[in-house]
Amino acid sequence: MMNSSSPLMFTVRRRPPVLVPPAASTPSEVKLLSDIDDQEGLRFNIPFIFIYRHEPSITGKDPVKVLKHALSQTLVYYYPFAGRIREGVGRKLMVDCTGEGVMFVEAEADVTLDQFGDSLQPPFPCFQELLHDVADAELIIDRPIRLIQVTRLKCGGFILVLHLNHIMSDGAGTKQFMNAWTEMARGAHQPSIQPVWRREILMARDPPHITCNHREYEQILSPIKEENTNTIVHQSFFFRSSDIASLRRLVPHQCTTFDVITACFWCCRTKALQLQPYEEVRMMCIVNARPRFSDNRALVGYYGNCFAYPAAITTAGKLCENGLGYAVELIRKVKVEVTEEYMQSVADLMVIKERCLFTTVGSCVISDLTRAKFREVDFGWGEAVYGGVAKGGAGPFPGATYIVPHKNVNGEEGLILPICLSSQDMKRFAKELDEMLGR
Numbered sequence: 079m080m081n082s083s084s085p086l087m088f089t090v091r092r093r094p095p096v097l098v099p100p101a102a103s104t105p106s107e108v109k110l111l112s113d114i115d116d117q118e119g120l121r122f123n124i125p126f127i128f129i130y131r132h133e134p135s136i137t138g139k140d141p142v143k144v145l146k147h148a149l150s151q152t153l154v155y156y157y158p159f160a161g162r163i164r165e166g167v168g169r170k171l172m173v174d175c176t177g178e179g180v181m182f183v184e185a186e187a188d189v190t191l192d193q194f195g196d197s198l199q200p201p202f203p204c205f206q207e208l209l210h211d212v213a214d215a216e217l218i219i220d221r222p223i224r225l226i227q228v229t230r231l232k233c234g235g236f237i238l239v240l241h242l243n244h245i246m247s248d249g250a251g252t253k254q255f256m257n258a259w260t261e262m263a264r265g266a267h268q269p270s271i272q273p274v275w276r277r278e279i280l281m282a283r284d285p286p287h288i289t290c291n292h293r294e295y296e297q298i299l300s301p302i303k304e305e306n307t308n309t310i311v312h313q314s315f316f317f318r319s320s321d322i323a324s325l326r327r328l329v330p331h332q333c334t335t336f337d338v339i340t341a342c343f344w345c346c347r348t349k350a351l352q353l354q355p356y357e358e359v360r361m362m363c364i365v366n367a368r369p370r371f372s373d374n375r376a377l378v379g380y381y382g383n384c385f386a387y388p389a390a391i392t393t394a395g396k397l398c399e400n401g402l403g404y405a406v407e408l409i410r411k412v413k414v415e416v417t418e419e420y421m422q423s424v425a426d427l428m429v430i431k432e433r434c435l436f437t438t439v440g441s442c443v444i445s446d447l448t449r450a451k452f453r454e455v456d457f458g459w460g461e462a463v464y465g466g467v468a469k470g471g472a473g474p475f476p477g478a479t480y481i482v483p484h485k486n487v488n489g490e491e492g493l494i495l496p497i498c499l500s501s502q503d504m505k506r507f508a509k510e511l512d513e514m515l516g517r
Contacts, residue, residue: 086197088189090207090229097222099179101150104157108164109173112280113425115245115383116171118435121218122473123225123241125209126252126452126466129198131191132234133459141236142184142228145457148263149182149226156255156273156381159223163245169433171245173223180224183210190233191463196487200469200496201312209239209468218243236459239468244383250366251381253450263457274379286426289419294362294389295427296437310476311504312469314496315511316486322493324515328402333410335493336363336446339481341405342514343495347442348394350499350506355395357440362387363409364445365416372418386424387436387443388412402514442477448493453483470496 130141153160161175187207197203209227225241242252258269317339325338344361353359367384368377377384390408397405428434436443452465464484472478476498484494499507 086189086193086195086203088187088193088204088207090185090187090204092183092185092210092227095181095183095210097179098146098150098153098182098226099177100153100157100160101147102154104154104160104177105175106177107175109158109175109275110277110281111163111171111173111245112277112382113282113428114280114385114421115277116169116433117424117428118433119475120244120383123218123243124472125205125468126240126242127202127205127208127468128238128452128455128465129191129463130235130237130457130459131463132231136458137234139458140230141457141459142230144263145228145238145259146182146184148259148457149180151262152255152259152269153180155258155269158275159246159255161223162221163219163223163243165219168429171219173246179222180226181210181222183225183227185210185227185229187229187231187237189231191231191235192233198464198487199314199316199484199494200467201314202468205239205468208237209241218245244473247381248366248383248385249364249445249447249450250368251383253452253455254379254381256452256455260455260457271379273381274377275382276376276380277382279376279380280382280384280421280425282425282429283422286429288423288427288430290415290423292388292424292427293360293391294387294436295431295434297434298358298437298439309500310471310498311501312471312496312498313504313508314470314494315508316484317493317495318490319492321515325402328514329406330403331406333406336448336481337406337409338402339493339495340409340444341402342511343444343479343497344390344405344409344442345397345402346507346510346514347497347499348397349510350503351394352506353394353440355393355398357394358391359394359397359440360389360391360437360442361405361409362389362436362441362443363413364443365413367416367418367421370417370421384421386416386420388415388420389437389441438475438477442479443472443475444479444481446481448481448483451483467496469498471498 158173229237466482
């Protein structure tokens with residue numbers, strides 16, 4: 079575990095940001111985003127970080143030049159990323175494919191990777207130095223869609239940080255883009271998977287009609303204690319295989335690793351918040367819907383948002399009293415609700431309810447990044463020491479977390495949960511987690 083009070087300090091020298099356009103001419107057109115893409119809850123940038131050690135076998139290659147050149151080649155195929163997002167009638171978002179390019183920053187830091195010690199997981203020390211212009215992170219319209227900084231380290235390693243505009247891609251789509259970028263960096267002439275736009279697949283019907291129950295979008299007022307974002311702290315929790323085995327012993331039936339970690343997070347967080355027993359709490363699980371479509375071959379290469387976050391709902395009292403197995407069952411039931419029809423219903427709801435935000439009161443959201451395997455993103459320097467989200471939270475919503483595969487400083491493989499809570503709630507969360515794990 080590591081909190082934001084890390085003593086490591088270092089200085090980064092940045093060159094002025096430049097725009098990297100596609101390496102060849104691309105279509106000049108306007109492309110509509112889907113009605114799943116442009117919901118209110120996705121109008122933010124999410125920072126991803128990839129950390130690489132020095133690779134002696136490729137001494138002499140400058141990672142900045144390699145990545146920058148490969149990026150321009152990749153944008154020939156993913157040219158909408160080189161455009162700008164515009165907002166039209168009814169807040170409908172679209173991409174103006176201008177070919178202007180993505181924002182790219184070259185930098186150098188006076189620090190070695192070894193100096194990070196066990197800080198190679200969220201939250202990262204001096205993170206604001208590793209990504210230019212973080213102050214405007216929430217702005218997405220009429221701005222570069224990608225913001226990238228590559229920072230060389232004294233040891234010969236480097237750190238890549240990207241702001242990924244969630245309107246454009248989900249986790250699966252982001253990994254597809256990253257894979258294409260790495261292929262170009264390693265000498266390929268085109269991506270092995272050709273990108274597919276096809277946002278019309280997830281457009282609202284005409285006329286739109288809601289056919290499923292979407293409690294994740296309920297607009298409710300509640301006396302539930304909300305997090306004071308001024309006192310939020312960030313901390314990551316590392317789960318060894320032995321920890322996951324301990325959690326499984328608390329569940330009286332078979333369950334997935336995702337289910338048991340999600341249940342654990344939900345229960346510990348709810349107890350840490352010290353809610354009243356009658357207060358409603360909900361856990362929204364990100365479900366990749368691609369496999370749920372009858373013709374999922376049509377989605378091969380699709381890099382837009384294609385997921386839902388159905389809500390498991392109960393009261394704080396029931397969740398805390400009934401044990402981990404109860405939470406697991408609630409989570410399992412809502413995950414199977416996501417079907418092709420469910421996704422179409424969400425698209426229709428977005429039009430009918432004017433792109434409403436998901437329920438934030440009493441809510442938390444979790445996304446599983448284990449299958450995306452971001453650590454395997456390899457530009458030629460080998461797999462990343464760390465690859466994944468740079469912090470917990472999602473835009474202005476602190477109640478989001480991610481399950482990220484990670485190898486700790488001792489070489490142990492495990493999973494981390496980067497979370498955001500107030501300092502006092504974080505202490506209670508850590509205590510509840512230790513008790514649940516029998517530490």
